[in-house]
Amino acid sequence: MSVNETQTVLVGQSRAQLREWAATTLGEPAYRGAQLAKWIYEKAAADFDAMTDLPAAMRTRLREVARVTPNTLSATQRSRDGAIKCLLRLADGNEVECVLLPYEERVSVCLSTQVGCAMGCRFCATAQGGYTRNLTAGEIIDQLLHLQRLSERRITHVALMGMGEPLLNLENALDALRLMHDEIGIGYRRMTISTVGIVPKIYALAERNLPITLAVSLHAPDNETRAQIMPVNRKWGVDTLIQAARDYFETTRRRITFEYLLLRGVNDTPEHAHQLASKLRGVPCLVNLIPFNYVPTPDGFQRPEAERVRRFRAILDAAGIETTQRVERGHDIDAACGQLRGKHLGKPIPLLTHAKG
Numbered sequence: 001m002s003v004n005e006t007q008t009v010l011v012g013q014s015r016a017q018l019r020e021w022a023a024t025t026l027g028e029p030a031y032r033g034a035q036l037a038k039w040i041y042e043k044a045a046a047d048f049d050a051m052t053d054l055p056a057a058m059r060t061r062l063r064e065v066a067r068v069t070p071n072t073l074s075a076t077q078r079s080r081d082g083a084i085k086c087l088l089r090l091a092d093g094n095e096v097e098c099v100l101l102p103y104e105e106r107v108s109v110c111l112s113t114q115v116g117c118a119m120g121c122r123f124c125a126t127a128q129g130g131y132t133r134n135l136t137a138g139e140i141i142d143q144l145l146h147l148q149r150l151s152e153r154r155i156t157h158v159a160l161m162g163m164g165e166p167l168l169n170l171e172n173a174l175d176a177l178r179l180m181h182d183e184i185g186i187g188y189r190r191m192t193i194s195t196v197g198i199v200p201k202i203y204a205l206a207e208r209n210l211p212i213t214l215a216v217s218l219h220a221p222d223n224e225t226r227a228q229i230m231p232v233n234r235k236w237g238v239d240t241l242i243q244a245a246r247d248y249f250e251t252t253r254r255r256i257t258f259e260y261l262l263l264r265g266v267n268d269t270p271e272h273a274h275q276l277a278s279k280l281r282g283v284p285c286l287v288n289l290i291p292f293n294y295v296p297t298p299d300g301f302q303r304p305e306a307e308r309v310r311r312f313r314a315i316l317d318a319a320g321i322e323t324t325q326r327v328e329r330g331h332d333i334d335a336a337c338g339q340l341r342g343k344h345l346g347k348p349i350p351l352l353t354h355a356k357g
């Protein structure tokens, strides 16, 4: 589809806004706007041709003045385990990634909130390209709609865990989640926001008092190690961050997820595990252990051996800290954050499907 600057983009607008727009711009009854919302969000329709209960004349008019989606699909990779990763092109030519992760009991998506990222985590592929801009609410929910079209089952869970730092784009991120809640019917309990630890924004999110799961990318139990791999730690240290997570639990009653990326010889020693266990004692939480998904970095980080991961986990278990190990998916499709886009910018990637047009 060619991008026409004068067209109104419908994804990102609520049912109420679409009703208003149908009445004022199209001169149609407001319920036509509600029908549009149903097609766009509940049925993930990509274009007006599919909207068969709208009069043909109205659909013709719609094609002239509006388009459904702000983003176009520019590449898709399918993993043998069922994960699907998409690269979407935004109207301004920038690109972001999103991933569909089908499990037996749920279908999750991982969405981006910014083009690039300013946080500079030393192990992250996205960080290496720097920050470009925030995504709009429409550009965020549009990722889910693209993935829904590629999924055989309905999406049940949403994680803002793709490219970018969601808490530095909090209003747009929350607008997108509210649309998913109101227009698609996904419960806030099935939504997760993952953060490097922007402490004042954790309190701002808590103030909304929504039952959204907060995932904190902790990755080290002490300031020295953490500051070395996550520059943000120089602003908000480990103890301040863990206190913010505790306070988030006190307000929302949602158990905190601490993400813990394991880098060989950096943060994966038994001492780190003991220190982590003592820092998290009494915090209602779950620790998600993530062995480094290898990307080339200036520091030459490596993935720890399975035995080391097992020992790290055993120490937390013994201390009564609940752990999970990320079920790793899509290894064959560069599912780690930023990898697909990184490759796409550099050299061609093998594509299984390519967007038409």
Ligand code: SAH
Pocket: 121, 123, 124, 125, 160, 161, 162, 163, 164, 165, 166, 194, 195, 196, 215, 216, 217, 259, 261, 290, 291, 292, 293, 294, 295, 336, 337
């Ligand atoms: N900015 C947010 C969300 C995006 S990153 C945050 O930092 O939480 C999502 C998760 O992927 C974070 O836990 C991040 O630390 C982790 N991550 C980044 N690069 C990774 C890699 N190469 N291997 C494994 N996890 C990685």
